[in-house]
Every structure is written in C-alpha cells, then in structure tokens.
Amino acid sequence: MHDDSRTATFSSSQAYRLMAKDKKGTGFGKVALKYIKQTRQEIKLGRSIKNEVDAKQTSWGTFLEKHVFRKKLDSSYQYAADKGRLFHPDIKHYSGIPDFLKDYDTVADCKCPFNPEKFCDKMEALEDYGDFKKHFPEDFWQLISNLVLLRANGLDINFIEAINYVPYESDLADIRLSADGDRSMRWLEYTTDAGLPWVPNDGHYKDLNIHRFRVMERDVEEWTEYGIKLAVDKLLGINQPEIATKKVISEKSATYKDPGPIAKCSLKDLQL
Numbered sequence: 723m724h725d726d727s728r729t730a731t732f733s734s735s736q737a738y739r740l741m742a743k744d745k746k747g748t749g750f751g752k753v754a755l756k757y758i759k760q761t762r763q764e765i766k767l768g769r770s771i772k773n774e775v776d777a778k779q780t781s782w783g784t785f786l787e788k789h790v791f792r793k794k795l796d797s798s799y800q801y802a803a804d805k806g807r808l809f810h811p812d813i814k815h816y817s818g819i820p821d822f823l824k825d826y827d828t829v830a831d832c833k834c835p836f837n838p839e840k841f842c843d844k845m846e847a848l849e850d851y852g853d854f855k856k857h858f859p860e861d862f863w864q865l866i867s868n869l870v871l872l873r874a875n876g877l878d879i880n881f882i883e884a885i886n887y888v889p890y891e892s893d894l895a896d897i898r899l900s901a902d903g904d905r906s907m908r909w910l911e912y913t914t915d916a917g918l919p920w921v922p923n924d925g926h927y928k929d930l931n932i933h934r935f936r937v938m939e940r941d942v943e944e945w946t947e948y949g950i951k952l953a954v955d956k957l958l959g960i961n962q963p964e965i966a967t968k969k970v971i972s973e974k975s976a977t978y979k980d981p982g983p984i985a986k987c988s989l990k991d992l993q994l
Contacts, residue, residue: 734818
C-alpha cells in the first residue's frame with residue numbers, strides 16, 4: 723500500500739535517484755530530474771502521483787522485516803520503522819524511515835531479496851564499502867540519507883549496517899504460519915516453496931547477513947550538499963550556482979573503529 727506520509731517529500735528510499743548525475747557529472751541526470759518533477763507534481767496534487775498496489779516482493783520484504791527483528795536480531799537493536807516518518811528539521815521536503823537503530827551509533831536497513839541472484843550479487847558487493855556504493859546505490863544512499871536525518875535529529879550516528887535476510891528452507895513453515903491472516907500475504911497460500919527465496923540450512927550462505935561499515939564523511943557531505951540540498955533548491959525554484967561534483971575515489975572496506983563513549987538518546991526523544 724502507498725505510504726501517504728512521504729508524499730511531496732524526497733524520501734531516503736529514493737535517495738539514489740537524486741545521486742544520478744548527467745553525462746558531464748556536474749548536474750542532475752534524467753533519473754534525478756524526473757524524481758524532482760514528480761515531487762513537485764505531488765505538492766500540487768496533494769497526493770501521490772502513483773497508484774500503488776502490493777506486490778509479492780514488497781509485502782514479502784515488509785513482513786520479513788518484522789520477522790527479522792522479532793526472531794533474528796539481538797537486544798542491541800531497536801525497531802524504528804514503526805515510529806513513523808522522520809523529517810529533517812531544517813531541510814524542507816526531506817524525510818525517511820530508518821528500519822533499525824543499534825547501540826545508539828548505528829542505523830541499519832533490512833532487505834529481504836526475493837531474487838536469489840540479486841542476493842548473491844549483494845553478498846559479493848558487500849565485502850567492500852566502495853563496491854557496495856557502486857553496485858547497490860539504492861541501498862547505500864538510503865542508509866546515508868537516514869544517517870543524515872538521524873544526526874539532524876540529535877543522534878550521533880557513525881556506522882551503517884546493511885542487513886540482508888533470506889530464510890533457511892526449514893524456516894518457511896514457521897513464516898507461513900506467522901503470515902496466516904495477514905491480508906498482504908494471502909498470495910503465500912498459493913505459492914509453493916519453490917516459488918519463494920530461501921537458502922539451504924547447510925549451504926554456503928547464512929540466512930541473516932549483517933555488514934557493518936563506518937561511514938565515509940565525504941559521502942555524507944556529497945549527499946547533503948550535492949544531493950538533497952540542491953534537489954530541494956531546484957524543487958522550490960531557487961537559483962543554483964554551477965557546482966562541479968567532486969570525484970569520488972575508490973574506497974576499500976572501512977574497518978571498525980570504536981567511536982568511544984557517546985551520549986545515549988532514546989527513540990522516544992526523537993520526533994519519529
């Protein structure tokens with residue numbers, strides 16, 4: 723179903739579209755310009771321009787996200803997605819919904835790939851920070867955007883976690899039982915196990931895969947200064963100077979560094 727709360731705002735889940743550059747690499751590309759146009763149209767319409775319907779992949783991911791939190795993650799994680807949309811206090815028309823917070827310094831997003839090939843591709847790309855950014859920009863920039871939103875709302879977030887979950891074959895029966903009565907998951911009754919994503923219990927991959935990175939501050943700056951701020955200016959018709967985006971050099975995997983003690987902030991302290 724459509725999330726009305728994100729209508730007329732640039733959402734973290736679509737942040738990668740604003741990072742699409744033109745051929746010169748100095749301005750917004752066609753994908754970004756279309757997203758800006760659509761957001762402008764939503765402001766005028768007062769509603770979404772899309773008539774969305776639930777698809778298998780969407781309902782599967784939404785349902786399993788809660789399953790992962792209840793049965794797969796430890797107590798260091800807080801479920802943030804049910805707190806509502808988080809808005810930037812200073813940048814208009816900008817919002818997002820982080821999935822999880824961990825240890826008060828990490829934002830995590832959970833994906834449940836429906837396509838086994840895509841899952842395998844992700845597992846390879848997530849071995850390296852730069853490869854993750856290059857090959858899965860839709861996941862990468864969503865995490866960066868949510869990190870920026872959380873920082874703007876008072877949390878000292880320095881790490882991102884990409885969580886990818888594909889159930890073990892042995893867990894499918896439990897998932898079916900849990901989904902019984904969920905209207906968005908009615909299609910599951912008519913889908914065999916062969917039509918679902920799963921991994922063998924004794925196979926190469928685990929069901930739950932968590933990749934943690936210390937964020938590169940240049941990516942935070944790139945998104946903030948050359949992504950969302952310029953997009954909002956264009957949306958509102960504010961003149962923009964010609965700005966050449968900085969070349970981003972290839973990055974290797976970020977190693978974990980203890981950030982030291984930081985002030986703890988509860989979710990209830992945020993206007994989520």
